[in-house]
């Protein structure tokens with residue numbers, strides 16, 4: 294039976310506002326195995342014994358070395374067709390993750406949930422900030438297509454970057470007219486938990502009102518019509534969480550992504566957007 298590697302990335306140095314996401318992987322895994330819920334996805338997959346918990350990466354103090362470790366971990370985790378799930382950490386980790394996957398995987402698109410486009414050329418002098426990963430990914434042509442869902446903070450510079458790189462955004466202000474997503478390649482899913490409305494996910498560093506309900510994000514995952522080859526769930530900041538609800542929300546998203554990986558290619562068309 295296919296097992297899904299689950300790997301923590303306790304990286305915090307590229308956060309721009311608050312620290313805390315380095316503790317995210319531990320909080321999320323604790324919630325995942327809390328006795329209050331079972332390990333079944335809504336789509337009918339029991340994950341008991343199918344999640345291959347590999348702990349958290351040791352990243353050291355050197356920024357370049359940390360990215361190299363993350364990139365290598367992604368490349369190795371995806372060998373033999375495995376579909377890893379990575380737990381951040383701040384969102385900067387998505388750049389080395391996608392770069393690493395690209396070493397062992399053919400063409401894929403990135404489906405990105407976030408309040409923020411994360412495509413600054415650089416942010417406060419740091420080109421590897423958690424505000425920049427998708428600029429780096431697009432510059433290097435690491436994915437065939439980038440679809441960012443939940444955007445509600447874009448400024449002029451980021452809109453220029455969107456045009457420059459051909460990014461696709463589903464902005465919250467356009468919510469009633471979003472098209473149904475369809476992909477003709479496999480998909481890597483990157484979930485920044487601040488895509489959700491802070492009412493649903495308060496345990497993030499950047500509270501941005503007007504976001505997605507949890508249900509909408511889950512429905513979009515279930516509606517995916519392409520194989521999911523990997524995923525990350527990032528920006529959980531346990532210091533800001535309330536009663537662990539954001540950790541549990543991250544765990545729920547993990548279960549549903551894992552369920553989609555186990556039923557690759559059989560995504561159900563349950564919603565039209």
Ligand code: MN
Pocket residue numbers: 384407409411423485528
């Ligand atoms: Mn982000």
Ligand code: MN
Pocket residue numbers: 407408409485487488499528
């Ligand atoms: Mn964000």
